[in-house]
Amino acid sequence: xTITLTAFKVAVGILSNSVGVLSEAIHSGLDLVSAAVAFFxxxxxxxxxxxxxxxxxxxxxxxxxxxxxxxxxxxxGFIQLEAINHFRNPHEIRHExxxxxxxxxxxxxxxxxxxxxxxxxxxxxxxxxxxxxxxxLSDVVASAGVLVxxxxxxxxxxxxxxxxIATCVAAYIFAISVSQVKRSLLExxxxxxxxxxxxDIRNVxxxxxxxxxxxxxxxxxxxxxxxxxDFHMVVCGHTSVQESHSLCDKLEGEIQEIFPxxxxxxxxxxxxxxxxxxxxxxxFRDAQGKLPNERKLNPPLPSRP
Numbered sequence: 001x002t003i004t005l006t007a008f009k010v011a012v013g014i015l016s017n018s019v020g021v022l023s024e025a026i027h028s029g030l031d032l033v034s035a036a037v038a039f040f041x042x043x044x045x046x047x048x049x050x051x052x053x054x055x056x057x058x059x060x061x062x063x064x065x066x067x068x069x070x071x072x073x074x075x076x077g078f079i080q081l082e083a084i085n086h087f088r089n090p091h092e093i094r095h096e097x098x099x100x101x102x103x104x105x106x107x108x109x110x111x112x113x114x115x116x117x118x119x120x121x122x123x124x125x126x127x128x129x130x131x132x133x134x135x136x137l138s139d140v141v142a143s144a145g146v147l148v149x150x151x152x153x154x155x156x157x158x159x160x161x162x163x164x165i166a167t168c169v170a171a172y173i174f175a176i177s178v179s180q181v182k183r184s185l186l187e188x189x190x191x192x193x194x195x196x197x198x199x200d201i202r203n204v205x206x207x208x209x210x211x212x213x214x215x216x217x218x219x220x221x222x223x224x225x226x227x228x229x230d231f232h233m234v235v236c237g238h239t240s241v242q243e244s245h246s247l248c249d250k251l252e253g254e255i256q257e258i259f260p261x262x263x264x265x266x267x268x269x270x271x272x273x274x275x276x277x278x279x280x281x282x283x284f285r286d287a288q289g290k291l292p293n294e295r296k297l298n299p300p301l302p303s304r305p
Contacts, residue, residue: 006032009102016099017092018162021146022082028106028139030075035132037064059188061224065131066184069177072135076174083166090159093150100150107143110136134176142169193220193227197259201229204254211247213271229255230265237270244268 009025041064093099114136121129149165152158192198198220205215214234221228233251235244252264 009106012095012099012102016095018099018146018150021099021103021150026075026078028110030071030135033068033071035135037068040064059223062184062187065180066188068131068135069180069184072138072173072177073181076170076177079166079173080170083163083170086163086166087160090163092159093153093162096150096154100147100154103143103147103150107140107147110139110143114140131180134180138173138176141172145169145172187222187224190221193222197227200258201255204251204258205231207254208247208251217267225261227259227262228265229259229262230267232267232269234269234271239270 006025006028009021009028012021012025014022041060114133117129117133117136121133145165145168149161153161193201198218201218201220205218209215212233212235214232216232216234218231219229233244233248235247248266248268251266255264256262
């Protein structure tokens with residue numbers, strides 16, 4: 001259906017001589033490219049880790065979203081060039097009602113596609129689907145702008161409204177593209193998780209602060225829909241391997257309850273206190289040999305500014 005609608009918009013854009021309708025046709029064509037790229041990348045990114053990709057295939061999604069965002073920027077530039085040409089050489093719009101009907105149908109179809117992609121993107125945390133949803137959302141906004149422009153031109157007869165609307169559409173598409181390019185580049189640069197997500201992880205660690213002497217060196221990054229979390233945990237040297245492993249399992253499980261696709265790596269370290277009898281002389285324990293309740297976590301590594 002989307003292919004048919006895109007082809008119809010191209011035909012109507014040429015027939016009506018409207019840069020607004022033509023810009024919508026170009027935009028819809030990119031939606032098709034975006035959907036095809038998303039289909040491929042989501043399938044590849046969902047593959048489990050292997051010998052060549054020990055950390056999984058999540059970066060494929062990030063690269064895909066970067067490529068799609070750049071395509072949107074190129075489309076915005078092309079639309080703006082067409083708008084400038086129509087500013088210099090204004091043209092009368094023909095077959096206005098056909099153009100209005102086409103844009104209205106496009107807006108309804110694009111909104112349905114946006115809702116579907118946005119819902120699935122939230123459930124899967126797929127950056128490729130998120131960008132695909134942005135494509136359709138920008139299509140909805142662009143269609144609404146073009147439709148308003150066509151109606152105003154019909155009422156007023158002022159043909160410059162067409163390139164003005166096209167310029168606004170290009171500016172909107174460029175703005176959301178820049179935002180997504182920045183987001184993709186931050187992921188590729190291994191930037192830490194946002195502060196609100198770091199706060200959730202710290203809360204998990206704080207709930208178990210009485211079970212360990214210290215937790216520090218918290219590091220995070222995101223790769224596609226996967227989050228990678230690692231930190232150091234200092235335990236008493238007399239703690240058994242089984243007890244340390246059990247605590248690691250609890251911490252990992254609670255972090256994965258918040259972020260189901262998180263990969264958690266915990267480096268366990270023994271306390272380096274060198275007392276003759278470390279349990280009796282341990283500065284971290286009270287008279288009963290228990291770790292004090294008021295101990296706090298060491299500050300983790302700074303998050304993204």
